[in-house]
């Protein structure tokens with residue numbers, strides 16, 4: 001079986017949600033960490049699992065306004081709503097779908113991932129009415145109790161899919177699910193299983209191994225996915241199948257989204273590299289500069305530091321330098337060339353100049369910091 005140009009494998013066309021996602025055009029909405037299930041392979045980080053937190057891409061959000069801002073920043077063409085189980089917070093899910101459709105128009109493509117536990121016909125009716133374009137069910141492979149609910153989705157003219165991780169050793173169960181669900185769904189999306197650095201995932205304890213020391217992908221998962229594509233072909237089931245590989249997520253989807261975000265986040269003097277990272281000059285105060293414990297310190301209150309930095313920004317401006325004040329990570333942003341040019345003057349003002357390369361995401365994660 002041939003790998004496609006996105007480093008994944010497919011039989012028939014890719015689901016529409018995946019097509020947008022691969023191009024990095026989808027904003028990822030983490031709607032809540034609350035979930036009625038507790039899967040042994042759950043990839044959620046400890047600060048998200050069963051916690052009612054909301055993120056749009058990497059940005060924690062509390063309002064629809066912030067949701068729109070983040071979508072505009074990356075010029076999103078759609079959104080994927082995930083969790084947890086978004087249906088655990090149904091009103092929020094409906095509100096976000098309605099808000100996004102109203103703001104960006106009906107062509108803004110929205111898909112959702114949900115377990116079957118909270119699925120009912122009236123809930124699906126509400127999601128459809130709100131404008132949802134595509135629904136992806138994540139059924140429990142070890143208990144078929146809720147599988148009958150998959151058929152409810154067939155009543156609406158949207159795209160319906162099954163999305164599950166490809167768990168080595170679960171071939172029989174997955175085939176049973178395919179046999180059962182193929183009349184009701186348009187596609188099957190098989191995720192290459194990955195181990196996660198969290199408390200909930202028990203894959204390593206259960207004896208699963210990664211492909212090699214540099215990968216989180218589980219040995220045997222991709223091979224099982226390819227076998228399942230063959231199974232669907234042999235049975236001549238009409239559904240499309242896509243194996244979403246760990247490599248696709250990293251090398252294509254995430255990297256394309258980061259590049260889009262870079263276009264929206266860049267300041268006039270920033271330099272963008274081919275991976276979408278931003279290089280800029282930055283002026284810090286000694287007590288709040290990158291180094292040990294910096295991320296933790298950023299969570300504290302910085303009212304006094306911000307005030308002092310704002311006064312110093314006025315002094316920096318006198319050097320005829322373009323500046324931008326960054327409240328999130330209190331610091332003064334300038335161009336890389338200005339940072340290099342006026343090192344002594346900045347130090348005289350008790351500022352710590354640096355050249356920083358960082359992600360264009362809300363958390364502005366540093367890749368490299370060079371103090372001057």
Ligand code: SF4
Nearest residue numbers: 035037038039042084
């Ligand atoms: S359904 Fe998804 S979010 Fe919920 S426990 Fe399982 S893997 Fe985690």
